[in-house]
Amino acid sequence: MSALTSLPASQPLIQAEALTRTYLLGKMEVAALRGVNLEIAQGEFVAIMGSSGSGKSTLMHLLGCLDQPTSGRYFLEGREVSALSLRERSLLRGKRLGFVFQSFFLIPSLSAVDNVALPLLYQPGVRAGSAREQAQQALQKVGLEGRAAHHPAELSGGERQRIAIARALVNRPPLLLADEPTGNLDSANGAGVMAMLLELWKSGLTILLVTHDPAIAAYAQRVIWMKDGRITHEERKDELTQ
Secondary structure, eight states, rough: OOOOOOTTTTTTTEEEEEEEEEEEEETEEEEEEEEEEEEEOOOTTEEEEETTTSSSHHHHHHHHTOOOOEEEEEEEEEEEEESSOOOHHHHHHHHHHEESSSSOOTTTTTHHHHHHHHHHSSSSSHHHHHHHHHHHHHHTTTOOOOTTOOOOGGGGHHHHHHHHHHHHHHHOOOOEEESTTTTSSSSSHHHHHHHHHHHHHTOOEEEEESSOOHHHHHHEEEEEEEETTTTEEEEEEESOOO
16 A cells, blocks of 8 residues: 655655744734744654644644645655645645545545545546555555445444545555544544554554544654644654553
8 A cells, every 4th residue: 555755864754844824814813823843754653732722733734735834834755835836735635645534524425435536536547447446455454345335324433434544545645644533433433543543654654643632642653732833842752552
């Protein structure tokens, strides 16, 4: 499944320099990010923690090419994303990033395999048969190849999130972005999803996870805390306890 780039040892996968993001609410400016500097190396498992309004989701949106900073620069694999056009960012996002959200965002009328194949069908030159074949491989990666023909309503919450993870992996991205991936799951299914993410990280995938839950952040190799739009401190682990 892996299509990881081989970056120079000195070059981070993600590099953010003095990122700010200000929103205009009526006539009032709201600063969601206030000069964030961040580097993430290829192969890291990083959790970003903070309370509601801390800026963690805004940062995730910028790093995921879903939004642009008000000021500052952002580099992904050495490429300055903050200087790209909307179309260029969209193409980069589709090919180099995978997303997992709290809500699964599966299409109810499509089977599991067709939900997973969907991102490939938006890429030029990809045929439906090839997309379904790659989707089957992604389902096998998350242990759900036997549920390929089932629709979302026929799957448990944990299975639906694993389908969403398979969809995020189908493009074979070097970076997986997960925003509260266990937020809609009970503790057992949440633990199962986190165990899967841990295995994907061990296989070489870089993972950036946003959470407010210390128990979820404990899975990560590195935890970054945010408050009021700034990074306040971080912690690295020599070994994972999960």
